[in-house]
Amino acid sequence: PGDEKHVMYVWVDALTNYITGVGYPDEKADNWRFWPADAHIIGKDIVRFHAVYWPAFLMSAGIPLPKRVFGHGFLFNRGEKMSKSVGNVIDPFTMVDHYGRSEE
Incomplete structure (x- = not known):
């Protein structure tokens, strides 16, 4: 380095x-x-x-x-590729809070 x-x-x-x-x-x-x-x-x-x-x-x-x-x-959100840099991603923690962690 x-x-x-x-x-x-x-x-x-x-x-x-x-x-x-x-x-x-x-x-x-x-x-x-x-x-x-x-x-x-x-x-x-x-x-x-x-x-x-x-x-x-x-x-x-x-x-x-x-x-x-x-x-x-790629995953799409409203016709656009989901990207952290674009800012259109879905927060997985929000999804877990909403749907839970069950694999069923």
Whole structure:
């Protein structure tokens, strides 16, 4: 960090958050049991990064791959793609308060 001669590809940095979030490189960390993920769920606009680059990064490091990658379509709100930057997303906590947390 701080050395202008060394640059990290943004997707290497972004994607490593999935494994550092569960404790990597400490494979004895409590949350490491959640890796590899049963399902890696991503938006269709970033499939290439998550289904091509990410597995390649993991394989090169000898880290197990997610069991499956699911790229989903976009959700629309009044004909417009839902986006945090647009501000038209639905607050999941509001939905839980209204409908509850039951899986039934």
